Amino acid sequence: METKKTNTKFRLIFIVLLAIGLTYGGYKFYHSLSHETTDDAQVAKKMNPIIPRVSGYITKVFVKDNDIVKKGDTLFVIDNSDYVVRVEEAKANLAAAENNVEVAKADIGTSQANVSVSEANVQSATGSIETARIRLRRASADFERYSNLYKNHSITKQQYEQAEAAMQEAQSQLKILQDQQKASSFQKTVASARTNVSSKQVSVAAANVKKAQAALDAANLNLGYTVVTASIDGQVSTVDIQPGQLVQPGQSLFYIINNQETWVIANFKETQLNKMREGQKVKLKIDAFPGTEFEGQITSFSPATGSKFSLLPPDNASGNFVKTVQRLPVRINFTENNPKDKLQLLRSGMNADVDVILK
Numbered sequence: 001m002e003t004k005k006t007n008t009k010f011r012l013i014f015i016v017l018l019a020i021g022l023t024y025g026g027y028k029f030y031h032s033l034s035h036e037t038t039d040d041a042q043v044a045k046k047m048n049p050i051i052p053r054v055s056g057y058i059t060k061v062f063v064k065d066n067d068i069v070k071k072g073d074t075l076f077v078i079d080n081s082d083y084v085v086r087v088e089e090a091k092a093n094l095a096a097a098e099n100n101v102e103v104a105k106a107d108i109g110t111s112q113a114n115v116s117v118s119e120a121n122v123q124s125a126t127g128s129i130e131t132a133r134i135r136l137r138r139a140s141a142d143f144e145r146y147s148n149l150y151k152n153h154s155i156t157k158q159q160y161e162q163a164e165a166a167m168q169e170a171q172s173q174l175k176i177l178q179d180q181q182k183a184s185s186f187q188k189t190v191a192s193a194r195t196n197v198s199s200k201q202v203s204v205a206a207a208n209v210k211k212a213q214a215a216l217d218a219a220n221l222n223l224g225y226t227v228v229t230a231s232i233d234g235q236v237s238t239v240d241i242q243p244g245q246l247v248q249p250g251q252s253l254f255y256i257i258n259n260q261e262t263w264v265i266a267n268f269k270e271t272q273l274n275k276m277r278e279g280q281k282v283k284l285k286i287d288a289f290p291g292t293e294f295e296g297q298i299t300s301f302s303p304a305t306g307s308k309f310s311l312l313p314p315d316n317a318s319g320n321f322v323k324t325v326q327r328l329p330v331r332i333n334f335t336e337n338n339p340k341d342k343l344q345l346l347r348s349g350m351n352a353d354v355d356v357i358l359k
Contacts, residue, residue, distance in 0.1 A: 050254050269327055278299060282297060
């Protein structure tokens with residue numbers, strides 16, 4: 001009798017468990033026809049890294065761990081002594097460059113004046129040469145006439161020599177004037193060349209002014225970069241810096257997390273993506289709030305699987321190949337039908353369970 005009762009109880013328990021299993025299995029199967037789920041999902045927010053643009057020693061830190069900051073708030077200050085000196089040096093270089101422009105312009109004026117003087121000398125020499133040529137022709141004619149008279153013994157030797165001397169003097173005077181004309185022409189050419197050079201020097205000096213102005217602007221920028229401010233509204237992470245610490249350009253010091261925008265990144269298996277589309281509704285459960293169900297919507301799919309963004313992506317063309325199911329990151333935005341007080345408490349990296357409604 002006891003054995004029969006035991007067998008009856010066992011059969012009843014087995015039937016109940018089988019019914020429960022079949023019911024649960026049927027529900028899961030039916031659920032899977034219109035849902036895709038994953039627990040490989042995390043809350044995400046924009047994390048703005050705080051990176052100094054100049055090097056130097058920190059003089060003062062204005063924030064501490066987890067502080068709320070507004071855009072433009074000062075986070076910390078770098079010693080600006082070197083950068084103030086560079087600004088003053090750049091100002092001096094700019095002033096020197098501007099003076100060089102004025103000097104070059106003055107050289108142009110001097111060169112142009114020399115060209116005018118040389119031109120006047122050339123013209124004056126040209127007129128004197130014409131007069132000297134007339135005088136030489138007259139003296140040559142007189143000498144030829146006196147030479148014939150001297151041969152006929154009609155004049156004295158003294159008169160002949162005077163005519164010869166007058167002709168030679170006229171020749172010398174003409175040669176002197178011609179040499180003066182050549183010298184004036186050469187001076188004019190040199191002055192014109194100097195004018196061209198001075199004009200180019202003005203262009204070079206003007207370019208140096210722009211270069212010096214750019215250097216001054218860069219020095220002022222670097223001086224401004226010694227005051228590091230918040231670029232967005234948000235909450236700072238752990239502030240692991242202190243006065244006296246040396247920082248370098250490009251060095252990531254801490255983060256500002258933007259609490260105004262929150263979403264979920266769910267990593268679905270590639271075999272789950274067949275029926276998933278942008279715009280489908282999503283039910284979300286955050287591990288930190290087990291009693292609250294959030295509502296979301298698929299907004300985009302990653303262009304590549306997560307493995308392709310890893311530090312050492314797999315190369316299936318080398319070595320032995322083992323097929324592994326890949327996961328694709330899917331972005332899910334929270335809709336407006338969510339408790340705002342709970343959304344504000346979400347933190348980047350929190351785990352989530354995702355249930356995508358396919359139909």
